Amino acid sequence: MSKTILSVDDSASMRQMVKLTLGGAGYEVIEASDGSDALAKAGGGGVHMVLTDLNMPNMDGLSLIRELRKLPAYKGVPIIFLTTESDGGKKSEAKAAGATAWIVKPFQQQQLLDVVRKVLG
């Protein structure tokens, strides 16, 4: 059974890029445009990994991570966040909120795939 990845980003082009990369590697990708959208779409669980942007409208990535960590379905699910160097200070905050790892933008498709494979095992 293929694994499901929740991709959260307010940029449609980023989501598409993630979807092409991971979808092409055989993963199921659920897309959400911001934190609350992500919770609405995948709050119930069934997700094996979360890939989220930090800066988003409605509910940003940090809040999303905190919310997800409250949900029993997300106990033990890796949460990876995408960040730019300018978000530097956010990394520790995100980790404290419960994030597993991060990828710095911009990145190559292969880098993304590597990280995902490593985390998902």
Place this chain on the structure above:
Amino acid sequence: MPPASGNRSFEALTFALSGEIFAVDAYMVREILDIIPVTEVPGAQDFVPGLINVRGRVVPLADLRVKFGMEVAAISPDTRIVVVEMELFGEATIVGLLADKVYEVAELTEAAIEDPPAIGMKWRPDFIKGVGKHGNDFIFIPAIEHIFAAG
């Protein structure tokens, strides 16, 4: 269209202006009307003296005879208006051409059309695109777009 030296033929509408036979490419011709009421446009050039109603469109009526310096004969039972469509100043324009008489749609061979002779022409050479023969008659092909664009 410049007179080409091929054997291709094209259909042309032939009509009379002051006793000479002229022809326009049939693809330009929208319709041929009997004489209808013409509204004079005060102050317009003699060449485009009026306006006519062609199926709800206001169309300028032109008299090529003025451009060729011909005598303008009075309207007769044979007089017709040849409605043509052409590209003028970058837009599709419909113009009515007064004709003393309309003959027929003739098949002209491009090979039979020659450039107008440089000398011996009664009219401005740039107003004639080519001269052909149909039976024993000369047929003049006017450079319609050029004549109108010249104003």
Place this chain on the structure above:
Amino acid sequence: MAAATDPHQIFLEEAAELLIQLEAALLSLEAAPDDRELIATAFRALHTIKGSGAMFGFDAVAEFTHQLESAFDRVRNGQLAPSAELIGIALAAKDHIRDLIGGPDAADPAAGADLLCRVSQLVGAPAAPSQAAPVAAEGRREAMVTWRIRFGLAADSLERGINPLPLLDELRSFGPCTVLALTDAVPPLAELDPVACYLRWDVMLTTDHPRGDIEGVFIFVADECELQLEAVGDAGGRLGDILVRRGDAHPETVETIAAGRERLGTLLVREGVVGEPQLRSALAEQKHVREAAGSQAAAIGSVRVPAERLDNLMDQVGELVIAQARLKQLVAACDDGHIKAVAEEIERLSNGLRDTTMGIRTVPIGSLFDRFRRLVRDLSHDLGKNVRLTMSGEETELDKTVIERLNDPLVHIVRNSLDHGIEDPDARELAGKPRQGCLQLSAAHSGAQVLVKVRDDGRGLDRDRLRAKAEEMGLLVPGAPITDAELLQTIFHPGLSTAAQVTSVSGRGVGMDVVKRAVDGLRGSIEVASVPGEGTEIALTLPLTLAIIDGLLVRVGNGRYVIPLSAVEECVELSTADDLRHTGRNFLSIRGDLVPFIRLRQTFRSPLPADPYQKVVIVAAAERRVGLVVDQVIGDHQTVIKSLSRLHADVANFSGATILGDGTVALILDVGHLVAEGQAAEPPRQAS
């Protein structure tokens, strides 16, 4: 939605959209620098452009945007004030980003470097103290949906600091909202615990926010609240159905009871099937859904139609109006009452169809006015002036063609006002005026016309300079008397500009004559009013539509002509005395005013002798009047305007042609031109 799947292509579309959002946010931010949402929107737009730009190979875009993003990050965190200067730079930078996205060659690297330099100077400046606030902004929008939200809080939730009011307020902010408190759980007073929460709420919300947004409202109370969220759709319907759908009543019970004749609600409550609160709530839902459906019908009842089809429709309606006029003419000579009745009916219908069609083609002028926000902002900045733009009457509708063709003249007028009219702040202060100048765009309907005004509170037109210029150009004999209105009209003369200094904005002597020609082309008129030291007002009077006008049909010789009725003031008979005064000037006394007149028979070189009783149609344009002598006034004529071909472009007396009831063509007089001719007939006129 867009079918593009290539992230690169999606990025281009996304970036274009983000840049629009960015510009709108920046422009609004100028007026409301404390608006956190605007700041967040601007920041996020920059952030996404940078992040995604870097992902998809737009390195130059990412690099350039980065610094700007950092600046706005500081603004967001209260470390930097969103000053006018910063916003100015950001707007210019937005244009630069757009160019960069267009391609490496489309942007000027020097300009980009300059912008970055200015940004870093600003960022380096001391930070303005300001409190950072959490940021919320608009989410993705979807179609309007009506939601039924029922929520209740645990009895002890108030004690734990949970306040339901902000939740309700947030829901209200999403759209039309009906909130009803369900009080059935409130115990008798003796048993009431004052700090417990007994209430539940039914909320009917019609919104384009997605479900996630609504759930997001309750996210922090999710653990302790009872929440039902359901899309009602636009079903609405009968009360019984609503109660059944909500699970407040059983279908059979409702059916049984509804079989009686009394009002269902009353019955249901009396029978104890549903409680009073449930009933009120269901009634509220019924009402809410009905209202929402009504307002949505207004909102979504619009269809996009290619402009070309509208033009075709207008053409065909035009033909119909002509055919109807023809029918009317034929019927006038007919005695059959039945046919007359049908003809009248057709007239009524075709007039209605004409008005409706014209209505379809109209758009609010606000779409045009909006373009001036940026223009005024950039221009006043370039000129070192401080100008506030105000607008009114944006909802005024007029024909889309008129609006399109109004853009250029308005740009000229606004540029002139900013350049020559409004003084720089110091000069204004010296003159005892506020440092900030004011430019006002307004629009209003006035009969079958629209009045568009551009007004500034600048220095006003300099009469002395106008006069000097007019004399210099030979328009005016030195020292000759001229009315103030006439003097002001000279600004529309080609080549006349009063700018002492030629600037890049205006002042090259082109402009106002171009404006005049464009407005004439729209069959409109233009007027100037100006008070020295107080400002200038340019008023454009424009027809609602270009396609159909009411005309007055007249006969001159054997030709029939149409005079636009909007220009006609009155018709009088030409007295023999006036007619015979062939020598000297042709003037007519209209209630004490001398009005020049033009004999159209002469103008049109009619060979026929004049009718014995000629009429004079007094027409007005640009506040001036001229009499047009005609042989006969035939009557009103609804006129579908057809433009003349380029072959008649040299004929100045006519603005177009129309087709009369009998199928013949009639020319439409260009009143503006004739009035100018009539007025100019007397003083020596410039050879053109």
